[in-house]
Amino acid sequence: MSYADRNWNKNHVENKSSESSIFTLVSIGVVGIFFSIFYFFPLGKLLRYGLSISTLLDVYGSAGIWKIIWFTFWQAALSTLLSLLLGTFIANTVTRLRFRGRSFLRVLSTIPFVLPTVVVSSSFISVNKMFRLDGTSFSLEASALGIIIAHAFFNTAIVVRTVGGWWSQLKDEPEHAARTLGSGPIKTFMYVTLPRLKPALLASASLTFLFSFTSFGVILLLGGLRKSTIETEIWRYATQRTDIKTAAALGIAQLLIVISMLLVNGNLRARHATNELGAIFRPHTEPLNARSHMYRIASGVFLIVSFFGLPLILLFERSIKTTAGYSLVYYKQIFTGNQSDRFKVFATKEAIWNSITWALIAMFVATVLGYFAANLMTNSSKRLSKTSDTLLLLPLGTSGVLIGFGILIALNTTPVDFRSKWWIVPLAQAMIGVGFVARIVATAIRGIDPQLKEAAKILGASKNQVWRTIDLPIVSRSLLAGAAFSFAIAIGEFGATAFLTRPQRPTIPTTIFNLLGRPGAETFGMAMALSVILAVATGLSIAILDRTGSVISRDT
Amino acid sequence: MIHNGLEIRNLSVSLGGVRILDDISFSVAPGEIVALLGPSGCGKSTLLKAVTGLVSHQTGSIMFGSKDLAVVPVHKRQIGLMFQSHALFPHRNVEENLAFGLEMQGTTKTIIRCRIAELLELVGLCGFEKRKVETLSGGEAQRVALARSLAPHPKLLLLDEPYNSLDRSMRRHLTDEVRRILKSLKISAVHVTHDSDEASRMADRMLLMEKGQIVKQGTFQEIINNPKHAIVADLIGLETIWKPTLKMAEGSYSATTPWGERVIHEPITSAISLLLRPEKIRITPVGFPVVIENRALQAGEWVLTCRGKDNFTISVKADDEYEIGSRIYLTADPSDVEILLGSIPY
Numbered sequence: 034m035s036y037a038d039r040n041w042n043k044n045h046v047e048n049k050s051s052e053s054s055i056f057t058l059v060s061i062g063v064v065g066i067f068f069s070i071f072y073f074f075p076l077g078k079l080l081r082y083g084l085s086i087s088t089l090l091d092v093y094g095s096a097g098i099w100k101i102i103w104f105t106f107w108q109a110a111l112s113t114l115l116s117l118l119l120g121t122f123i124a125n126t127v128t129r130l131r132f133r134g135r136s137f138l139r140v141l142s143t144i145p146f147v148l149p150t151v152v153v154s155s156s157f158i159s160v161n162k163m164f165r166l167d168g169t170s171f172s173l174e175a176s177a178l179g180i181i182i183a184h185a186f187f188n189t190a191i192v193v194r195t196v197g198g199w200w201s202q203l204k205d206e207p208e209h210a211a212r213t214l215g216s217g218p219i220k221t222f223m224y225v226t227l228p229r230l231k232p233a234l235l236a237s238a239s240l241t242f243l244f245s246f247t248s249f250g251v252i253l254l255l256g257g258l259r260k261s262t263i264e265t266e267i268w269r270y271a272t273q274r275t276d277i278k279t280a281a282a283l284g285i286a287q288l289l290i291v292i293s294m295l296l297v298n299g300n301l302r303a304r305h306a307t308n309e310l311g312a313i314f315r316p317h318t319e320p321l322n323a324r325s326h327m328y329r330i331a332s333g334v335f336l337i338v339s340f341f342g343l344p345l346i347l348l349f350e351r352s353i354k355t356t357a358g359y360s361l362v363y364y365k366q367i368f369t370g371n372q373s374d375r376f377k378v379f380a381t382k383e384a385i386w387n388s389i390t391w392a393l394i395a396m397f398v399a400t401v402l403g404y405f406a407a408n409l410m411t412n413s414s415k416r417l418s419k420t421s422d423t424l425l426l427l428p429l430g431t432s433g434v435l436i437g438f439g440i441l442i443a444l445n446t447t448p449v450d451f452r453s454k455w456w457i458v459p460l461a462q463a464m465i466g467v468g469f470v471a472r473i474v475a476t477a478i479r480g481i482d483p484q485l486k487e488a489a490k491i492l493g494a495s496k497n498q499v500w501r502t503i504d505l506p507i508v509s510r511s512l513l514a515g516a517a518f519s520f521a522i523a524i525g526e527f528g529a530t531a532f533l534t535r536p537q538r539p540t541i542p543t544t545i546f547n548l549l550g551r552p553g554a555e556t557f558g559m560a561m562a563l564s565v566i567l568a569v570a571t572g573l574s575i576a577i578l579d580r581t582g583s584v585i586s587r588d589t
Numbered sequence: 590m591i592h593n594g595l596e597i598r599n600l601s602v603s604l605g606g607v608r609i610l611d612d613i614s615f616s617v618a619p620g621e622i623v624a625l626l627g628p629s630g631c632g633k634s635t636l637l638k639a640v641t642g643l644v645s646h647q648t649g650s651i652m653f654g655s656k657d658l659a660v661v662p663v664h665k666r667q668i669g670l671m672f673q674s675h676a677l678f679p680h681r682n683v684e685e686n687l688a689f690g691l692e693m694q695g696t697t698k699t700i701i702r703c704r705i706a707e708l709l710e711l712v713g714l715c716g717f718e719k720r721k722v723e724t725l726s727g728g729e730a731q732r733v734a735l736a737r738s739l740a741p742h743p744k745l746l747l748l749d750e751p752y753n754s755l756d757r758s759m760r761r762h763l764t765d766e767v768r769r770i771l772k773s774l775k776i777s778a779v780h781v782t783h784d785s786d787e788a789s790r791m792a793d794r795m796l797l798m799e800k801g802q803i804v805k806q807g808t809f810q811e812i813i814n815n816p817k818h819a820i821v822a823d824l825i826g827l828e829t830i831w832k833p834t835l836k837m838a839e840g841s842y843s844a845t846t847p848w849g850e851r852v853i854h855e856p857i858t859s860a861i862s863l864l865l866r867p868e869k870i871r872i873t874p875v876g877f878p879v880v881i882e883n884r885a886l887q888a889g890e891w892v893l894t895c896r897g898k899d900n901f902t903i904s905v906k907a908d909d910e911y912e913i914g915s916r917i918y919l920t921a922d923p924s925d926v927e928i929l930l931g932s933i934p935y
Contacts, residue, residue, distance in 0.1 A: 131605070204674065204676075206672045206674060206676035207676050207677070207678050207679075209638075209641075209643055209670065209672070209676070210670065210672065210676040210677075210678075210734075210737075210738075211678075211689065211693075212641070212642075212643065212663040212664050213641050213643075213663060213664070213666070213668060213669060213670040213738070213743075214664075214669075214689050214690035214693060214737070214738070214740070214741060215664045215665070215667070215690050215693040215694055215741050216664050216689070216690075216693040217662070217664050218664075220693065221664075224689070225678060228678075228680040229678075229679065229680060231680075
């Protein structure tokens with residue numbers, strides 16, 4: 034389907050009957066209540082804490098805070114730039130060139146996006162140890178360099194998927210025309226390809242900037258005490274110095290910046306129909322046998338494998354490396370528990386159990402809510418669909434730390450003390466995942482060609498039969514993809530979880546963080562082993578996503 | 590021999606292990622327009638890409654103006670290419686599209702402006718400078734694409750089915766116009782199409798391609814008079830072609846037609862087909878009885894599709910309108926039946 038067709042689909046308004054308006058009301062109710070309790074109320078309360086002239090003057094009057102804000106900005110800007118460079122290059126390799134193993138590389142470059150921040154940080158720490166970079170100017174620990182490279186490691190996937198998805202739908206004829214008009218390969222890229230990619234580049238840049246700006250786990254683990262951003266400062270003030278007012282005042286700044294960036298992103302998306310995450314590639318490329326292609330394929334493959342593959346391989350290597358050679362002893366310790374008192378505090382088995390059950394609960398909640406929300410986003414009433422689209426973007430852009438922090442300070446005053454209940458953790462995780470599910474499902478619903486439904490009706494299908502034979506198969510696949518995505522997010526979630534979980538109820542990410550905080554080869558090895566387990570769990574769920582994804586977002 | 594046009598010798602191209610072009614040789618004289626006719630998937634577009642350098646060839650040579658193009662990169666070949674989809678740059682307006690090639694050559698702004706005005710006048714689009722590409726109609730877009738490819742003064746222009754998305758009358762009109770423009774500028778051209786009508790309007794000479802090979806070349810008249818291959822006759826729209834049942838009698842083969850035996854004197858080594866042109870058949874009061882199955886107007890004349898005994902189907906010209914389903918009688922001379930090599934797929 035071409036872009037023109039798709040835009041037409043979007044504007045195509047279907048007649049809805051009264052049954053569906055009841056469904057709309059239910060959707061508004063369910064989504065509204067959940068968002069009010071777990072998003073708007075906590076964040077409102079957070080704003081009230083911080084909104085006093087004296088607090089604001091106090092916090093923003095100190096030079097230290099401005100240094101942190103400045104660092105937050107420039108590390109995000111550099112991370113974005115690096116991600117764009119790498120992502121565009123990789124997108125070119127995996128969409129414009131044809132070679133064997135291309136789809137594997139595509140998956141390999143997508144996996145980092147859903148990898149838990151703690152896993153990525155751990156693998157960077159292991160790269161650092163492996164190459165003995167500590168103390169050099171290339172050190173990936175306690176340095177801006179490590180943070181920026183780790184952010185690029187995550188966010189390159191966004192660029193690859195967004196730019197690649199867009200690129201794969203562009204015909205290469207304008208490029209060929211430029212070449213025959215006398216422009217060399219580099220000029221052709223600068224004057225023809227880049228302008229054509231602009232919408233996708235801008236969209237992925239704004240998203241990458243947002244994620245780097247609100248990043249938490251990476252800064253905390255790789256930045257150490259020396260490098261901190263607004264996000265980690267909020268966490269420090271709230272949990273370690275118990276200065277809630279300062280934390281809340283910082284939260285306000287964070288929220289304002291995030292909202293303004295979301296508005297920019299929203300404007301971009303309204304102007305150009307780019308689809309950020311689920312994009313799948315069906316390249317229009319024809320095989321060209323120019324020799325330069327061989328070099329491009331080789332360099333692209335080398336970059337993907339070394340940049341994305343190496344940290345993951347090293348992570349695994351470190352998890353089996355003991356003082357007495359390679360063994361699975363750390364894995365054994367994780368599953369059997371350790372007799373020595375030193376390790377009793379790390380209830381690794383419990384952490385795995387907690388993580389899996391909570392992620393399943395979060396997945397269920399996020400999927401159900403995401404389905405309702407997607408129905409609102411695709412509602413025939415333009416005002417309703419636009420409002421819900423914007424509102425649902427909010428939690429997508431709000432960091433886990435802010436959500437966790439908001440819930441922490443707000444929900445002890447409600448009739449039910451949500452905060453002390455264990456299930457507040459999965460609910461907060463669901464809050465973070467629901468925006469993704471809603472987007473994936475909404476994209477699938479919008480992608481249903483109205484002509485398909487019309488054809489089914491003309492062939493004699495009743496309204497219910499149309500829904501069952503056309504809508505349901507497409508929507509259910511997208512629901513499965515959304516579920517897998519929200520599971521991956523929940524199991525690796527660190528920001529909100531770090532706020533809300535109690536020490537006696539650990540998750541895998543919090544345990545990894547605690548293990549890394551203690552010196553010693555054994556705690557390090559166990560942290561690496563747990564990271565591998567977490568990476569495998571998220572990798573499995575993303576494999577499901579990719580299977581279904583090829584169907585759901587085919588024409589998005 | 591020193592040749593100043595395009596000279597292709599024994600060109601072969603494989604893509605992804607599949608041989609697309611197989612031992613292609615032909616030449617285009619300076620100022621000559623050659624049509625390249627063939628069914629879709631026969632390798633026409635790949636041939637054009639090989640000439641521009643977008644695809645590199647394995648064996649053979651492409652010479653242009655006595656220079657081997659194998660070592661010349663795409664952007665230095667000075668060969669223009671027009672695409673099926675006009676391939677205008679969407680982020681540039683008409684003027685900026687036309688200027689692109691000249692900018693790449695480093696031409697000064699004032700010269701570029703003059704050249705654009707000149708080109709727009711040439712293609713009949715004066716005043717279109719600031720128009721956005723998406724506001725152009727199909728015909729206008731193709732004219733802009735033509736002007737753009739002519740801007741940097743190419744010595745050779747390749748046209749890859751440029752009018753596919755246009756309606757019939759626009760197509761004819763543009764074909765005539767482009768031919769006039771190319772002839773006035775003395776630019777050689779290779780025009781790829783699968784429409785024989787368009788090919789005959791556009792070109793001085795024709796090449797017919799099938800499965801990566803050139804099966805026939807010559808002027809339209811030469812090819813129409815003697816297509817030689819069944820596939821060639823089919824490509825240029827000759828009717829009626831059919832597969833004969835052969836009989837062996839007195840040392841030579843003969844094919845059965847409704848009007849008697851057609852003796853074949855030539856030795857037969859592979860499959861053959863028979864051709865009987867509609868104008869060679871007369872509608873007479875007595876003769877081979879057939880039923881009119883369908884009819885079509887071709888250039889103002891009725892052509893009837895008729896079916897007779899043994900499902901024998903044949904086309905015949907009629908100067909009057911006949912009812913579908915009515916019975917008529919056909920007469921023809923077996924010696925007017927021509928013998929062609931090979932067969933057509935249907």
